[in-house]
Amino acid sequence: MELGNNTHTSQEPVPHRWQQLNGVDFLQRRWEGELVVYNTGSGDTHLLETLSAEIFIHLQEQPAGLPQIVEHIADTFLYEVDEELKTHISDMLVQLQKLRLIESETCATC
Numbered sequence: 001m002e003l004g005n006n007t008h009t010s011q012e013p014v015p016h017r018w019q020q021l022n023g024v025d026f027l028q029r030r031w032e033g034e035l036v037v038y039n040t041g042s043g044d045t046h047l048l049e050t051l052s053a054e055i056f057i058h059l060q061e062q063p064a065g066l067p068q069i070v071e072h073i074a075d076t077f078l079y080e081v082d083e084e085l086k087t088h089i090s091d092m093l094v095q096l097q098k099l100r101l102i103e104s105e106t107c108a109t110c
Contacts, residue, residue, distance in 0.1 A: 016104035018093055019063035020056075026101070037101060046099055051077070052092055059102055066090060 020026070024041040035053035038045045048056055051073065058064065058072050070089050074081045096102045 017063045017065050017107040018059055018069065018097075018102055018104050020060050021100055021103050024100075026060075039100060042100060044100070046101065048096075051089075052096060055089065055092060056096060056101055065107065066093070069093070 021039075021041075024039055027038040027040065029036050030053065033050035033053065035048040035056065036045060037048060037056065054073060054076055055069060058069065064072070066086065066089065070081055070086050073079060073089060074085065079085055093102065093104070097104060
């Protein structure tokens with residue numbers, strides 16, 4: 001059985017573009033850097049700490065790939081871009097996705 005060509009090997013990370021969850025309205029309020037987000041679709045309310053809040057707000061403004069998100073966070077908080085920061089932000093994106101606040105799509109140009 002032939003499954004077709006896949007341009008990514010199992011060891012290569014597949015690039016994603018992240019964005020706010022489509023088709024859902026969010027109500028939000030910011031307090032001292034933290035953000036309370038109410039998902040009108042699910043009825044769930046989430047408290048996001050400063051870094052997660054900034055990622056969520058950034059993705060409301062425009063979809064972005066991990067490199068662009070890391071650059072934005074580094075510029076905003078004056079962090080050095082290193083593997084630890086990239087890994088931390090990548091983990092945060094997965095958590096925001098599990099909360100059904102953001103979603104990703106595979107993209108060839110991210």
